[in-house]
Amino acid sequence: MAVLSYLEAIRETLRQEMRRDPRIIIYGEDVGVRGGVFRVTEGLQKEFGEERVIDSPLAEAAIVGTAIGAAINGLRPIPEIQFADFIFPAMNQIIQEAARIRYRSNGAFHVPLVIRAPFGGGVHGALYHSQSVEAFFAHVPGLKVVIPSTPYDAKGLLAAAIEDEDPVLYFEHKAAYRSVKGEVPEERYLIPIGKADVKKPGRDVSIITYGLMVNYSLRAAEELEKEGISCEVLDLRSMRPLDVEAILETAKKTGKVLIVHEDNLTGGIGGEVSALIAEHALFYLDAPIVRLAGPDVPAMPYSPPLEHAFMISPEKIRDKARELAQF
Amino acid sequence: MAVLSYLEAIRETLRQEMRRDPRIIIYGEDVGVRGGVFRVTEGLQKEFGEERVIDSPLAEAAIVGTAIGAAINGLRPIPEIQFADFIFPAMNQIIQEAARIRYRSNGAFHVPLVIRAPFGGGVHGALYHSQSVEAFFAHVPGLKVVIPSTPYDAKGLLAAAIEDEDPVLYFEHKAAYRSVKGEVPEERYLIPIGKADVKKPGRDVSIITYGLMVNYSLRAAEELEKEGISCEVLDLRSMRPLDVEAILETAKKTGKVLIVHEDNLTGGIGGEVSALIAEHALFYLDAPIVRLAGPDVPAMPYSPPLEHAFMISPEKIRDKARELAQF
Amino acid sequence: MADNGLTPELMLDMYYHMALSRAMDDRMWILNRQGRAPVVYTSNGHEAAQVGSAFALNRGEDWICPYYRDLALVLAYGMTPREVMLHVLGRADDPNSGGRQMPAHWGHAKLHILTGGSVVATQDVHATGLALASKILKDGRVAVAYFGEGSTSQGEFHEALNFAAVHKLPVIFFNENNGYAISVPSRKQMAVQDVAARAQGYGMPGVIVDGNDPVKVYEVVKEAADRARRGDGPTLIEAKTYRFVPHSSDDDDRAYRTREEVQEAKKRDPLILFEARLKEAGILTDEKLKEMQQQIKDVVNDATDYAEKAPLPDPATLWDHVYGSL
C-alpha cells in the first residue's frame, strides 16, 4: 500500500473522485493555475480542465452560494475556502441556506456540497491563519462536520462527504498536511460520517479528541504507556453528528475522560461531549471530566512564545492525562 | 416605581442613555421614521434627530462594520439587527473584527459597541424570524453576550453594555417584548455583565436558564412548589462571560441540575454549563445533568403544531424538573 | 405587438394571472385580518413586472429564484392557487415547505422554483450557481433571481453579479424597485437613482423597464434570456414598480409614506392599465372580463376552502428532512 502524506491523500482522493464522477467541480481562490496555496489541488486543473477546476473571484459568500445553486442544478461542487479563517463571509450561505434548504423545503430540495478548508495552528499563521472554526458549524442541524486525523481517514471521509446528499464541512489541519503520513489503499472506500474511531484502546483514561490532536494524543499515550498508564484514544472524526455511542462507551470503560481540542475552550466541541457524558454516563465516572483546549483568547498569536503558549502539545496532553489517571 | 414592559424598558433605557451621552448613535434598518419593526426605537429619531438615529441601508455587515469604525473614532454606536436571524451577514465583522481588534492590536484599539437584536420564537416567525443565535457568539473570546429576562434586567444590562468598553451582543426575546412586565426604577443603574442572578431560591433542583425561559422556568417552579418540589432558578443573564461561580454554587447546593434553553440542544450554551459542572462540581451531583433545549432541527417551523412541538414550554420544564427531583 | 411572440391568448393569460394574483393577495389579507393567517406578504402593485417576466421564460424549465414579494410570479409560473393557499395557511401538503416556512417563502422543485428563505439577496447567488451548472451541463436553462432594491445593498448582490459576469453565466437579475425597503426610501438606500446603473460596473447590460407594463417587461426579459442562452452572459433588469399596500400584515405604511403618494401611484395600477389596454386592443371584452372575474372568484374560494380543510402537519414530522440520511 502506498504511503501518502495527509495532503497527498486529499489530493489523490479528489482526483479519484473527479475521475469517477463528472459532476464534481472544484473551485475557490487560487485552486486552478496555482493548485491552491497549499498545493492540495495541484495538477487537477491540468487533468480536468478550467471548467471543472475554477479559479473563482475572491468572494467566499459567492463561492459557497453559487456552489449551493450548482448542487441543486445537478453538480457536485467541492468549493475550497482558502483558510478556515476566511469562512465567515460565507457563514450566511452555509448556516442560513445550505443547512436549512432541505428542512425548509420539506425535503423537496437538498444540497450535496463539500466545503473544504484548512484549519488549525502551530504554523506561524497568527490570528487569521490558525483558527479552528468547527464549533460554529457543529452547532447547526442540517450540516455535517468532519475532520480527519490520518491520511487513511482523510481519504475515506472525503469520499463519504462527496457521496453524502447533504452539506459537509471538511476541515484539514494544515500542520498535518506534510507532517502526517500513512498507508492509503488505492481503491475507493468510505468512512461513515458520524462514526468515531478508537485509535488506541486503553484502560485507565479516555482521551477524546480529533484532528491533529489525535496524533498528539497518541504520542502522549505512548509515553504514558511507559509509565504504566493506559490511555484509550477516541478519534471523533465527525463533529456533527457526534458518535454518542462511542463517546459513552469509552467513558464507561475507563471512567476517566480527558477531552482535547485546539479550538478555544469555552463553547468548543468539548463542552458538548462532556455534557453527553454527564447526562448519560455520570455514574460510571471516577473523576471529573477534564477538558484541555485552546485558551479563551481571541485567536492564536504570531510570535513564537505566544503561539507556543497557545498551542496544545503532546506534553500538555500527557501531563493532563497523567493527572487524571492519578486522580 | 413604574411598571414597564420589557420593550418599554429597553426603549426608555435607550432614551435615557442617549440623553446622558451625546456620543451614542443608533442605527439599523427601519429604526428611524418607522421606530423599528417592533417599535423599540419609536420616538427616538424625533427626539435625537436624523444624525443620531439613522435609517441605514439594508446591509448588516455595513451596519456592524461601520459601527466598529465609528466606535474607534469616538462614538458609542448601538446598531440594531432587525432580527437576530439576519446577523449572519455581519458574522465576519463581529467575530473577525469587533472581537479581535483589542487583542490583535495589543490593546491599542478597542471597540465599545452594543449590537441589539430581537431573537427567539413562539411568535409564528418561522425559520427565519425565530432563531436563537447566542451560542455562536458565546464561543468567541473578545465578545460579551447578554440576554435579559425581565424589564428590570433589560434596563440594567443595557446600561452596562453601553458602559462597557468592548463589543456586547444584547439579545432581546421578542415574545417577551409585550408579554413580560415589571417594575423599573427611573434612575440609571448597571447590572454587571458576567453575573448570574438567582431569580428564585430552592433546595431540590437547580434550573439554569436565561431569557424568556427564565419566566417559563419560574412558572414551572411555582407549580412544582405546590407539589412540594423546591426549584432554584438561576438566570444566567450573561452567556459570555458565564458566571461560573454561581453555576457551581447552585449545582453544589441542590445536586440536581436542569439546564434549559430554546436554542438547539447540540452545541448550545447548555453543553458548556454542563461541562463546567462536570469538571468542577462532579461529586456534588445526585443525578445526571439534564438539558432541555430546542430540538436539533435546523430552525423553528411556522405551522402551529410544528412550532408548538419545537418550543420549550413551562409544562415541558415542569415535567423535566419533576423527573429530576424524583431521580 | 405581434413580433414579440405575444399572441392575444398569451396576453389574456397574462392578464388572468395578474388579476388572479391580486385576488389571491386580497384574500390573504382578509384571512390575516380575520386571524386565520398570522402573517401575509403582498405582491399588490408588482403584478405586471412579475407576470411579464414569467411569460418570457421557459416556464417550469428555466429556474426562477423568487422572494417573498413574488406571488404573481409563482402563480404565472404554474403554482396553483390551492398550492398557494396550502402554503399561506401552513398546511401539511404545502408544496413550498410543508407548512414550515412563513407565507410567501416560495419553492417548488417540479416547477423549478427555487426554495427561498427570508435572508434577502441570498437567492442572487443561488441563481448564479444554478446558471453555473447550466453552463457546464449545457442544459439550456436560464436562471432568474428576483429581488427588491433594498436588498441590492447586501454584499451578496454584488458578489453574485460579479461572479456571473466573470463567468458569462446564463442568469438574469430582476429587480423589482418599488422605492421602499419596508420604511426606508431608496434615496437612503443608495445614492443613485437607478439600480440598473450598477450593471456597467460589472460589465453587463443594465436595463430599466416600466414595471407597470407587462408587455415591456416580457420583452426585456425575453431579450435577456435569449442573450443568456446564446452564452453572452447575465443582464440586470430594473422594473420600476410600487407596492400599494403595507410591506406585510405586520407593517403600517402610514408611518413612512403619505396617502397622497400612494393614491398617486395607484393611478398607474398595472392591473387597471393592462385591462384598459387589452380592451382597447379588442382582446378583452366586458363579457370575457366578467367571466374571468367569476372564474377567479371561484378559484380563490376553492383554494381557500381546500386549504382550510387540509390537515396541519403532524407534530412528529418536526424531525423529518433534517438530513437525507444519517
Add this chain to the structure above:
Amino acid sequence: MADNGLTPELMLDMYYHMALSRAMDDRMWILNRQGRAPVVYTSNGHEAAQVGSAFALNRGEDWICPYYRDLALVLAYGMTPREVMLHVLGRADDPNSGGRQMPAHWGHAKLHILTGGSVVATQDVHATGLALASKILKDGRVAVAYFGEGSTSQGEFHEALNFAAVHKLPVIFFNENNGYAISVPSRKQMAVQDVAARAQGYGMPGVIVDGNDPVKVYEVVKEAADRARRGDGPTLIEAKTYRFVPHSSDDDDRAYRTREEVQEAKKRDPLILFEARLKEAGILTDEKLKEMQQQIKDVVNDATDYAEKAPLPDPATLWDHVYGSL
C-alpha cells in the same frame, strides 16, 4: 508642479520614503530566506501609489486603513523603520500588535493607522465608519481605505461604498490594482477593465491614476480629500500598479505569470522612474542620492539590529487584552 503644493523638499521626502520602503522590503525578504522571519509580505512595486497618497493626507490626523501590501504607506505615514522591524520579527514592543499579528498587519493608534486583520475588504467598512463619526463629530478627518483589486469582489467592498455614498461621508477608497489576487488575474476577478468603473453605480467619482507616478497619485488623492472635507462625499481611486515579487514569501509567482511579463512591468518601476524625474528636474543630485542611499542603509541596518535584539513577548501576556475589563 508648483500649484499642487509639492515643494522640491516634499518630493525628495517622497522619494526617500519610496526608496526606504523598497530597502526595508528587500531586507525583510532576506530575513525570511535566512529563516529569521517565517513569513513576509511586500509592497515592492506599489511604492509610488502608497507614498503619493500618504503625502496628500493630513498625516497622523486623517485615518488610514491599510492592508498587508502597505509597507511604503505606513512608513510615509510616520511609522519608524524600527517599529516596522519590531513588527516583522514579532517582538514585544511592536506597536502594531505586540508581536501578535503576522508581518504587514499594520495598526498604530497614535498615527491614526487603523489596525487591520487578514480578512480582505473589512477595512473598507471600517473606514466608512470612521468617516461616519468624523461627519457627526465634525472633526475634519478624512478616512482612507486601501485594498487590492481582488478584494473588490467581496460583498463588504460593495456595502462600504454604498453606505459611504448614501451618507456622503468623508472617505476615500484607494484601490491598488496590481492585476493579480495571488495567482488570479483580474480578468477572472471581474468582467470590467477598471475597478473605477464601479464608482458610477454608487454615485461617486471614480478616478484612474497611474500608480507608478507618485505626483499624479498625490494630486488625485488631494482632490478627493478636499472633496471629502467639503462634505461632497466619497471618491473611489484606482491606482494602476504591479507587484514585482511574489505575493508573500510563501508564494511562487512563476506558477501564474511569465518572467517576461514581470520584466516588462519592471520597466516602469516607480522608484527608477521617479529618481530619473527628480534628477531631470534638478531636485535630486547624484551626491544627494548617494547620501540618501547610505542613510537608508544605516536606517535599515539599525532597525534590523534593534528589532533582533528586542525581546520577544512574555508567554504570560497571552492572556492580556482579551477585554478591557471583566
